[in-house]
Amino acid sequence: GPVGGPGGWGHGWGGPPPAAKPGVIPLRPLGVGEILDGAVSTMRTYWRTILGISLTVAVITEVIGVLVQGLALDSGNTAILEDPDATLSELTGVLGDLMLGSVVLYVIVLLGTVAATALLTTVTSRAVLGRPVTLGEAWRDARPQLLRLLGLMCLLLLITAAVVTVGALPGLLVGLAGGGGGAAIALTVLGLLGAAVVAVWLMVRFSLSSAALMLEKQGIVKALSRSAKLVRGAWWRVFGIQVLAALLSGLVASIIVIPFTLIASAFSGDGVTGFLESAGGNFGWTFLIISGIGSVIGRTITFPITAGVTVLLYIDQRIRREALDLDLARAAGLHGPGPDATPGG
Incomplete structure (x- = not known):
């Protein structure tokens, strides 16, 4: 549109015209509320997909999780852990089984998260342009990009583990070297913080x-550097919005999960304590299935919101840094013919 004088929009214009909104967000820099609203609108508009x-992802991961936990209860593992006369080899075997179960569960959750993130990212990018998308598309x-995304998530986990290990190392070394117990603990705690x-x-x-x-169909390292570039100078904003989205999701999840946990406790006979004490009985399975x-x-309900917020934050940062809104408007066909692009294009 025309610009009134050196000061930007002239007083006679009454401000800039409203930004085009072909999909779930207006094509301009977004406010916090618009990002959260965009994520919810995406879920409302494309609810079937x-x-x-x-x-699908939640059911698969939860069924495997319930089976792993239920079998751990049924095998009498918890009884051995509470038995003061258990031998070291019995305890080691039990802990090994529990560790294996945890690893299997973690891997399944990781794979489920990768698949859901990949698919929800694609759906949200189409939602910005107001385009329909089926599950198949x-x-x-x-x-x-699935294998690369799995690699990226594993790398982020390794980076986190490496940072924590480096932080704890000085305190552990002091402890091993025979330094004062208090000093070693203090150093470890400080290192971990x-x-x-x-x-x-x-x-x-x-x-x-x-x-x-x-x-952007990037490789792993390029994707990390792109994120670092987009977040630079906006760390607190990105952090705040991600935390807000996580808190909202946690609140919604609690509202849903807590009643089921209470029902599960009631059905399992003696409440939550009874469930914990009755290792391997029917109570354990009943509790796990209902709470599951x-x-x-x-x-x-909550995973699409957090995934959607991440995608919209990414698009928002690109609009602010790289005028992506112009490309998106072209892709949505608002400024004449344009490339058939998604927000990554």
């Missing part, structure tokens, strides 16, 4: 890397 994705678009700060700083800096990897249903519903 989105709930199909998140429900989202899968075809996301599939080539420092490591936590560094880890949070890095994770926020790299928090847009999954969106960069999926939408609550967990599935909670995750189905």
